[in-house]
Amino acid sequence: MKISKEIILSLEILTEHKVRTFLSLLGMVVGVGAVVVMVSTGRSAQKQIVDRINRMGTNLVIVSAGKSMLIAGRQRQMNIVRTLQVADAQSILEECPSVALAAPAVSEKVNIRWEDQNVNTTVAGMSVDGFQIRGIKPQSGRIFDPEESRALKRVAVVGSTAAANLFGSADPVGQQIRIGKVLFEVIGKATPRGTDVNGLDQDDVIFVPLETAMRRILNVTYVQTIYVQARNSRLLKNAEEEIASLLRERHRLAAKPDDFTIQNQATLLEAERETTSSMTLLVGSVAAISLIVGGVGILAVMLMSVRERIREIGLRRALGALRRDIRNQFLVESAILAGVGGMAGIGGGAILSWAISRFAHWPPVISLDAAAVAFSFSVVIGVFFGLYPAIKAANLDPIQALRSE
Amino acid sequence: MNMIELENIDKTYVTASVETRVLKRISFSVQKGEFLSIMGTSGTGKSTLMHILGCLDKPTDGHYRLDGTDMVSLNDDALSHLRNNKIGFVFQQFYLLDRATVLRNVMLPLIYTKEYPEDAKEQAEKLLAAVGLTERATYRPNQLSGGQQQRVAIARALINNPALVLADEPTGNLDSKSGADVLAVFQKLNREGRTIILVTHDRNVAEHANRIILLKDGMVAEDRVISSPLDADAESRAEAEKEMSK
Numbered sequence: 088m089k090i091s092k093e094i095i096l097s098l099e100i101l102t103e104h105k106v107r108t109f110l111s112l113l114g115m116v117v118g119v120g121a122v123v124v125m126v127s128t129g130r131s132a133q134k135q136i137v138d139r140i141n142r143m144g145t146n147l148v149i150v151s152a153g154k155s156m157l158i159a160g161r162q163r164q165m166n167i168v169r170t171l172q173v174a175d176a177q178s179i180l181e182e183c184p185s186v187a188l189a190a191p192a193v194s195e196k197v198n199i200r201w202e203d204q205n206v207n208t209t210v211a212g213m214s215v216d217g218f219q220i221r222g223i224k225p226q227s228g229r230i231f232d233p234e235e236s237r238a239l240k241r242v243a244v245v246g247s248t249a250a251a252n253l254f255g256s257a258d259p260v261g262q263q264i265r266i267g268k269v270l271f272e273v274i275g276k277a278t279p280r281g282t283d284v285n286g287l288d289q290d291d292v293i294f295v296p297l298e299t300a301m302r303r304i305l306n307v308t309y310v311q312t313i314y315v316q317a318r319n320s321r322l323l324k325n326a327e328e329e330i331a332s333l334l335r336e337r338h339r340l341a342a343k344p345d346d347f348t349i350q351n352q353a354t355l356l357e358a359e360r361e362t363t364s365s366m367t368l369l370v371g372s373v374a375a376i377s378l379i380v381g382g383v384g385i386l387a388v389m390l391m392s393v394r395e396r397i398r399e400i401g402l403r404r405a406l407g408a409l410r411r412d413i414r415n416q417f418l419v420e421s422a423i424l425a426g427v428g429g430m431a432g433i434g435g436g437a438i439l440s441w442a443i444s445r446f447a448h449w450p451p452v453i454s455l456d457a458a459a460v461a462f463s464f465s466v467v468i469g470v471f472f473g474l475y476p477a478i479k480a481a482n483l484d485p486i487q488a489l490r491s492e
Numbered sequence: 493m494n495m496i497e498l499e500n501i502d503k504t505y506v507t508a509s510v511e512t513r514v515l516k517r518i519s520f521s522v523q524k525g526e527f528l529s530i531m532g533t534s535g536t537g538k539s540t541l542m543h544i545l546g547c548l549d550k551p552t553d554g555h556y557r558l559d560g561t562d563m564v565s566l567n568d569d570a571l572s573h574l575r576n577n578k579i580g581f582v583f584q585q586f587y588l589l590d591r592a593t594v595l596r597n598v599m600l601p602l603i604y605t606k607e608y609p610e611d612a613k614e615q616a617e618k619l620l621a622a623v624g625l626t627e628r629a630t631y632r633p634n635q636l637s638g639g640q641q642q643r644v645a646i647a648r649a650l651i652n653n654p655a656l657v658l659a660d661e662p663t664g665n666l667d668s669k670s671g672a673d674v675l676a677v678f679q680k681l682n683r684e685g686r687t688i689i690l691v692t693h694d695r696n697v698a699e700h701a702n703r704i705i706l707l708k709d710g711m712v713a714e715d716r717v718i719s720s721p722l723d724a725d726a727e728s729r730a731e732a733e734k735e736m737s738k
Contacts, residue, residue: 103591402587405548406648407576407604409569485548489587 094419101423104392108424111388114381115428115469116435119461121374123436124443126457129367131440131449136359138450140352142280144221146187147352148315148326150179150334154348169309170338170346173297176214176313178337183329185322190217191310193300199293200265201253208249209292210266212300213314220316223294228260228275236296239303241271246290247279264293269303271295323351371457375464381428382468389421389476400480401488410481417477418470425469429462436461494557495655495687496522496545501554503540503710514540515551516710522689524655527682527721529698530691532707539660541707542691546579546658547571559655576604580649582659586641588633588648594620595629598647605652619647623677639670646677650686657681659690663697669731675700675724700724 101108153168176191194211215233218224223244231242243264250259262273280289301307317326327349334347393400400413437453444451503515514537522528532538543549544556547563556563559578563571575581588597598616602608609615620626623643625636633641642662649657659678663671679700682688690701698704700722706714 398587399589402583402589403600403604404572405546405575405581406601407572407652409572409604412604486543489583 094423098423101420107388107391111384111424112428112431114384115378115425115465116381116432118374118378118381119429119432119458119465120436120439121377121432122371122461122464123433123454123458124440125370125374126367126454127436127440127452128443128447128449129363129370130454131444131452132447133360133363133367134452135449136363137356139281139283140356140359142222143283143352144314144316146317146320146323147220148186148317148323148330149350150175150313150315150330151348151350152309152311153346154344168346169307171310171313172308173301173310175334175337176310179313179315179330179333182333183326185317185326185329186315187318188216188220188314188316190214190220190314191297192217192312192314193297193305193307193310194292194312195305197267197304199249199253201262204253204255206249206252208252210300210304211292211294212297212305213294214297217297217314218294220314223280224278225275226278227258228273230275230277230294231296236298239299240296241269241299241303242274242296243271244275244277244294245273246277246292246294248288248290249293250276252291266293266295267304317351320353323353327351375461378461378465378468381465382425382472385421385424385469386472386475388424389417389473390479392420393417393476393480396480397483397488397491400483401485401491404483404485405489413483414477414481417480418473421469421473421477422466423469425465425473426462428469429465432465433458433462493524494521495524495526495559496689497555497557499555499557501541501544501551501556503537503544503549504552514710515544517554518710518712519554520705520712520715522687524687525682525685526703527678527688527701528690529701529704530689530707531693531695531698531704533693536707537710538691538693538707542658542660542689545656545689546581547574572604573606576601577652578655580646580652580654580657582642582645582649582657582662584661584664586633586638586645586665588641588644590632590634592632593629594625594631594633594636594644597633597644598651600648601651615651616647619650620644622650623647637670638666639673642666642670642674643677646674646681650681655687657686657688659688661692661694662690663692663694669728669735671697672724672728672731676728679721679724696722 152171173191176189179186180189190213192211192213194209196207197210199206199208215231215236218230225244230244231240235242243266245253245259253264254262259273259276264271264273277290277294283289295304315326315330317323331345331349335345338346340346403413436458440453441451498521499519501515501518502513505512505514518541530538530541540549544551547558550564558574561574563574566574589600595613595616598619599612602612617626617629620629623646625640625643625647628636628640633644636644662674666674675697678688678690690698692698699718701718702721703717704714705712
């Protein structure tokens with residue numbers, strides 16, 4: 088009864104001073120909005136990365152030649168290593184119990200020509216199992232079979248970006264293209280896969296049979312990558328260990344460091360989650376500081392309000408209001424200010440994060456937990472910064488308050 | 493029965509190093525149903541005395557019993573309750589809340605009672621009728637004349653059925669016709685048995701009461717009964733006729 092009356096009273100006062108109320112709300116709106124936007128976009132960026140990692144394949148373990156290092160957040164291979172062989176892939180498949188499939192692969196940027204079109208694109212030589220491991224499916228036409236691979240057939244499957252660059256709107260299937268100096272027939276077009284973890288377009292690529300690529304285009308005897316599929320997701324770690332010890336043995340490394348790098352999808356996911364989570368937390372906390380700025384805004388408005396209503400406070404005290412009645416009246420008022428500001432902030436923040444994720448082609452995520460935390464935080468801040476003006480009002484001497492001009 | 497008993501009330505203000513003794517051993521009592529004027533020029537301590545009578549301030553020394561309660565020993569909360577229950581204030585500047593309707597203004601003290609009465613609105617309407625403002629209930633105070641505003645304030649002062657109505661220069665901001673109207677309301681309330689203390693510097697206003705206490709230098713200089721108080725109703729009618737003939 089008493090509380091509801093205070094709320095009605097406060098609402099009356101607040102609606103009386105619309106501009107002032109709006110200005111003091113603004114800080115809270117921006118603060119809560121910023122937290123919601125930061126955390127939500129952080130989460131949707133994270134979801135985007137996780138989606139990309141998941142799109143790389145199922146239960147994937149990637150073995151790359153040489154020691155690769157993280158440079159500026161990206162995996163880079165330091166130098167060309169010739170020790171990873173097609174035979175390694177065969178032996179991984181045969182000797183590692185946790186491994187279901189293994190597909191060696193090479194890739195290199197090569198000049199491609201079709202009629203008078205001329206583009207530079209990554210040519211990936213990959214064994215047929217690679218399509219299954221990495222989840223690449225034909226959108227039109229077909230992919231090559233093991234027979235064509237063994238026979239060094241000059242057939243190619245183009246990614247959607249490469250197809251668009253090369254053929255424009257023409258149907259790529261059945262076209263004759265020149266990869267380097269060699270003539271190939273396009274037999275299929277792959278379904279688009281979007282960008283990879285590093286933000287590179289996975290569709291700007293032309294797949295050819297591994298042997299064809301090694302012998303006819305690149306003229307190499309070694310491979311750069313072996314894509315491995317573990318039997319199930321729980322065996323990712325086992326597969327990684329089995330492959331490592333097998334390769335160390337096969338490459339006769341003894342005391343020497345690894346000449347290969349193994350990554351599995353789970354570790355990649357974990358690492359990405361960790362970086363983006365801590366980033367989101369950091370940015371969210373910075374945004375939370377603006378909540379405090381919003382609180383200071385409320386403090387200023389409430390102090391102004393106490394000053395302006397000093398005679399009203401004196402009157403209420405004369406009519407029998409207790410100190411705590413006056414204090415509560417102002418506290419409820421600042422809590423309402425903060426609460427309404429918080430609500431508006433959540434609304435605005437949700438709309439803005441939805442717009443950002445749409446614009447950036449990220450999966451939209453609205454962080455309800457962040458919204459809830461920011462909202463409660465804003466009410467707490469409203470009460471906290473309302474406390475000083477409220478106590479100040481409550482402790483006014485009624486006689487002085489009534490007499491003031 | 494004594495509604496009010498003042499016993500050797502002293503009030504001394506201490507500012508920096510200067511001590512100012514504003515009230516000096518003031519003693520008097522007021523019976524239930526009296527209409528008393530406290531008169532004095534400015535600086536004689538009448539405001540201070542009024543604040544003490546209104547339980548807004550405590551004396552430095554002495555005893556003040558209001559309706560049987562000695563307020564000197566009470567804490568701030570208890571004093572607030574006392575003001576709420578026993579005293580109805582009428583101020584020179586009316587002090588109405590401009591954003592609330594006349595009716596809401598009259599109901600305002602009820603917010604601070606221990607139990608909000610269910611018939612709050614009916615009570616307020618009855619009091620508005622008693623001061624002749626029934627049809628103004630939904631108006632805002634700034635839509636009313638000064639005299640009307642002061643009558644709203646009187647209705648507000650009565651809402652908790654106080655033992656004492658304390659009016660501080662209630663006619664100070666009003667023209668003579670409105671002032672007479674307000675004084676007529678006080679006289680009517682007093683006839684109905686209400687105890688009223690009116691604080692003023694104006695002898696013409698003070699003489700509407702049954703008794704006048706004159707303060708000088710913080711002491712009671714004179715305490716006399718007025719056998720035939722001025723009739724505010726008659727003055728109001730006379731003022732109205734003067735208006736008409738203009």
